[in-house]
């Protein structure tokens with residue numbers, strides 16, 4: 202027990218900032234230490250208790266009655282801090298508990314359906330190989346050469362993916378804004394090939410990562426881009442080191458650094474290769490790279506290319522990360538057991554397949570304890586979350602300097618392409634000289650750079666003629682995301698994702714419902730992305746709605762009406778009371 206009474210402010214701050222909020226046991230332990238229960242601290246701790254399902258009576262049964270009834274409202278600032286903390290930390294728990302509510306028959310029927318599909322696939326292949334050996338030549342050894350295509354992958358593609366491939370890679374035309382033109386296509390050979398019918402349909406676009414709605418062909422950004430093309434052309438036709446380092450590139454890099462709150466930043470012309478080319482420069486043989494199990498494939502590629510030893514921790518779970526750290530640090534390098542040269546932990550700010558925000562507070566608390574370097578991929582969180590749109594650190598009120606490497610892409614919130622790495626000057630200078638994507642890859646084209654720079658200026662409210670536009674977009678996105686997710690939950694759908702996430706995954710489970718959902722949406726003029734195994738665990742096939750500031754309330758209401766109908770049709774409202 203603490204011996205001296207602790208001030209109310211301290212209690213509040215310690216509750217919000219404390220890494221103890223990461224686990225039920227630690228919250229319980231921390232709360233036992235509280236010497237006096239004030240109205241405010243009680244309110245906060247009760248919220249923490251609720252998030253972790255801890256009974257308040259157990260801890261407060263001796264508290265004076267008056268304190269159990271907080272009368273004074275919490276300061277707005279404190280409330281928003283609390284919202285941030287609670288919005289993120291308990292998500293994993295929430296997701297688990299929502300999954301626990303899935304009726305057992307849904308789980309059984311999903312596994313059963315996959316089993317039937319696989320049995321049929323194997324039987325058809327077996328018969329096919331016997332009766333039509335010529336058609337299966339590529340899967341067999343030929344003249345002593347091993348087949349290049351692995352059998353199971355090929356089986357999966359031919360027998361499962363191709364059957365429903367009409368719902369993937371659908372061609373579109375025009376600007377991929379809030380609405381988009383879908384090109385109708387048909388297939389005469391069971392989806393092996395497609396033919397365009399020539400028909401175009403304007404549909405509501407719930408499929409693009411156009412979070413702030415900057416993917417548009419008019420407005421400030423488009424005008425600026427046009428102006429820059431007239432002044433500077435399209436491309437420098439070479440890499441940064443060979444004459445492609447323009448003043449626009451320098452200015453945009455500085456703008457990115459100012460925006461994310463670091464000393465410097467480097468821009469790379471592709472988001473995927475930002476990760477895959479930079480990670481190998483940060484860790485090598487003798488180093489340990491610890492990766493969240495659901496990290497994006499670009500992070501996985503970079504990790505593998507680095508040559509470092511790779512360890513994986515359970516998705517968004519600092520407790521498991523701590524176990525991995527303790528074990529790895531105590532064991533040291535394989536065989537020699539020497540200490541690791543360095544340890545790099547790699548996570549994402551917002552996991553796009555789950556719509557889940559990173560538990561960054563918990564990870565930073567561990568960073569301070571175990572002194573590892575931290576790499577956060579903000580591809581989906583930059584621009585899309587935080588009061589000022591500055592990503593996960595902005596949302597959680599964390600100083601960006603606490604993260605060693607902040608990575609992000611311009612493909613999502615900025616309506617452009619490419620990626621950046623932000624950090625301290627010496628790190629960025631090293632990357633400019635060493636990263637093959639800086640030395641050999643062509644510099645970012647002028648129109649793309651200008652799209653990034655002008656959208657950043659709008660978000661930072663630095664354009665006098667468009668005062669408030671960037672912030673309005675950030676607020677609109679937050680509003681749209683909260684409204685849409687809230688309504689889906691009210692309808693009884695099983696929805697994953699953190700509060701405030703612009704990606705809202707709705708679980709479909711059964712493999713037959715995945716194409717059916719997509720077809721029903723297309724019939725109702727909505728473009729959506731459905732995702733299934735192997736991109737998700739086999740059980741949790743889903744539709745992933747991506748919200749945008751360019752969606753109006755009418756758009757969302759119409760979409761919700763249609764989804765409601767489809768939910769009844771396909772019996773997807775698993776949590777309906």
Ligand SMILES: Cc1ncc(COP(=O)(O)O)c(C=O)c1O
Nearest residue numbers: 471472473497499578580610612
């Ligand atoms: C987390 C994450 N990192 C990196 C990338 C790669 O970015 P890009 O698509 O801009 O190449 C993506 C792409 O979606 C992503 O989701």
